[in-house]
Amino acid sequence: MPNGPKTLTRYTIEEEHRHPGSSGEFSALVNVVATAAKIIANQVTRGAIIGAGAEDESSVSGRLDVLTDEIMVGQTQWSGHLSGLLSEQHATVLPATQRRGKYLLAYDALDGSSNIDVNLPVGSIFSILRAPQEVVDGKAEPADSDFLRPGVEQVCAGFTLYGPATMLVLTTGSGVDGFTLDREIGAFVLTHPRMRIPEDTSGFAINAANERFWERPVRRYVLECLEGVEGPRGRDFNMRWVASLVADTFHILTRGGLYLYPRDTRNRALPGRVSLLYGANPIAFIVEQAGGAATTGHERVMEVPPAQVHQRVPFIFGSRNEVLRIERYHREPDAGKRFDSSLFGTRSLFRTAIHDQRT
Template identity: 50%
Template sequence: MPLSHRSTLTQYLIEQRRRYPGASGDFNALILDVALACKAIARAVAFGELGHAPCQDGGAVGGTGVGTVVGNVGGGINVQGETQKPLDVISNDVFTRMNDWGGHCAGMASEEMDDPYQIPPQHPRGKYLLVFDPLDGSSNIDVNVSVGSVFSVLRAPQSVVESGRDVVEADFLQPGTHQVAAGYALYGPTTMLVLSVGHGVVGFTLDPNLGEFMLTHAHIQVPAETQEFAINASNSRFWEAPIKRYVDECLAGKTGPRGKDFNMRWIASMVAEAHRILMRGGVFMYPRDTKDPSRCGRLRLLYEANPIGYIIEQAGGRASTGRAAVLGVQPTALHQRIGLVFGSKHEVERIERYHAQPHGVDMPSPLFAERSLFRS
């Protein structure tokens, strides 16, 4: 499509706002602030090693603006018990600074902050809550693999809006069905913003000449059928029986019960995994396992599983804990973890059926059954 025929993100949001004649415009402004934060993070990511290469004057390449890692940034331990990389800290700061001044947010929550972020007293407070993972997959930065940002928008409780009080953890503990928008930015060969405001899923590509997100994917749909799955196979000894069964059946290929060959993928960046599935189908599994019995899963419910789940379901796919819809889970803590399975609807539903079946009798592995990959 010629550039002149493409909508910008601003134009798209205006068109969506016309569905609601009484809308104030605060929501559109919030999404545009989020998009601006994503542009700034994309620039920071693009610098790579140049962002913290020392210069003779003791500074860093590129000056001291966004995109340059300056001083002793990163290296701390966040609330997840994970070591923060410099870009984790910078990306979190970008998100908060870009969204705390406009009067659209009542408060924010992030993977990188123990407690909710309060809007500074000099700025007005709004009616939305913003939760985000500022840089998903940051461990991939060192090897130049795609990373991204994930965000979710919730309505602030009425008590917050009316009183203007500080937000507390309980204000954010809303099920995924309460989201009013969700999206992610992908920082790869091109920078993309994938967004749902409750009317399907659309994708925008950042035009580096104009500095604008341009609509390039108007109606994203997840194919219902697939022959690809993504899982970290190194954890196979900790998987529950239904996941083992599903993966074994996929690996058995045409000779197994599925009757077709599957490809396995694993990027270790959930944004990149979700994007691939949105573009061509597939199923992603980071299920609950027995590696750490104290945890119900590895991914964070509020700012990873819920926004990705919302996008996937708006695109006709399915997002699940493996047992039930992830968007229906009532959160109990700000940094709650959960198992997550999402992607092509028929595959996720199959995994849910396997979990629903009794486990009293072990299922024979198709890899070692009479019709197996290892028969002579």
Template identity: 40%
Template sequence: MTTFETYLEGRKGTVLDDDLVTVLGNIAEATRQISDKLRTSALDGLTGATENTNVQGETQKPLDILSNEILLEACRKSPAVSFAVSEELDTEVAIHADGKYAVIFDPLDGSSNLDVNVTVGTIFSVIEAKTPADILKSGRGQMVAAYAAYGPQTSLVITIGAGVQIFTLNDDGVYVMTNADAKIVPDAKEFAINAARRSSWDDVVSAYVENAIDTGHNMRWVGSMVADTHRIFNRGGVFLYPADRNKPAAGGRLRLLYEANPIGFLVEQAGGAAIIGKSTILDIVPTGLHQRVPVIFGSKNEIAKISAEYNAEKVAEPA
């Protein structure tokens, strides 16, 4: 049995040092705490919405706020953490003046689905950063990327740049490895997209979806990025959240730093691909902490088809 802790210890000397092992151990413990809170949230009065909105203009749920605080506390317990960057906060939070790692996270992805008992998750990544300016680097600068999926099981899916490993939380609150080398199959006849936004899709996405339906693909859409991602890791397929052609200034819907970049790193490490259009997600240099981008990722051969169509078009790159 390989636990998360023994896996990290065994990988020391790669990108992992003692400090980063401590950081990841504390974040894993934070996801366990969030998992526990989610299980009893209806009993504890943690359902519904608050009167608060976050920097994204989204109404916060009680568990958004609680999950954010749990992760901030995990960062405070880690002396090597310099900054915490959260979807729920306006700007980066200074943690330890002599820290060297920034932890970037979406505390509770898909929280709008909480009251209907749908899988939600925590997405995070770790980069080297000693100053706020160091945070705005491309996804290639990520040392670690991971997500925790809170569903029928609680899964922790992680990469340290050496493939993707999946751990499952057992009855004793211990993450145990259940897949040592997770791969996304290169071909799969499933796609995930919000069909209600069809009128806003660009021509490439519209044509891809139409052809996919004509050739027998099935559509799946949970509305929780972590849930849709976890399905792709297990069955393959494509996730599409293109830019809104009617609102080009918005750039996209999903956030680059704490959604697109971590998932993009994981997907590439599992043999898949992740793009915004003509460009690869991980090659984008961010211009701000809350920058939004289009996101298309999944099975490599399917993404190659979409990428080829974007590159054949003589149109401007989505922002």
């Protein structure tokens, strides 16, 4: 066995060797996606330098959304490993420009792009499916319907995190491994083998500003966490919110926790906010392979039947026992205390002063 760090290239080749008869096409595709991630990382780190001096400098994130999508398409569409691509930036499927490959790629080239303007973490998310054989054989054109399959049919999922270090987290259905970009050699190196999410946690991530729109089961859960050692949970919890799906996912993979972007009442026609095919499904695949769980509150995310390519769903994932608790609360929506006050009503800095004024 060769000495030194295990690069992503070596890792994917070794994975291929475990499957006799493999053509090498899959490992080549993963490395093409990794190359796109390296290019995107370089662009992201330039931040506001991109487009500096242009007439419209109002939105670095908007320019990078377009640019990073162009990078992903430019690196993968011609490679011969894909039959079609799907992303938020395109209304419908993009066909491969060369020969038809065995796979389909759904991706979000720049998740959390609104964080770019304030220099917070962002990333890319991707999901790989097998293409229908008739599409591979050229007997049919790639279509939206080819992507409308539940997450359990994914053959690979991953995300990159562009932070102080550029990370790539990957699963092919046999656990989760994390890689760090070594810029001196220009390669991703295995640094976080066999990542596991603790079953229990004392931390959760949610956008507290949306409290008034939450359904009762989520309000119940958050209230119980905020009551701390005096409440039914019997311990204190920490709350955080980065507004970057990949950043919160990596935090949960390394330290445990629960992420909640639940159904809310703002728009009844839009029950969820996270894209299913190129957001929730790949993250759910990774989380489950790391020992966690992922739910909409009512069903396992990876079993949700997609109805359209840009479908959005509620998304709750993380430490398994907390996810199971949330699911149980959704099955008994009228249980628990009333939750009529502010999130911080029971533990506010101003509670004593307000109480004194009333008495």
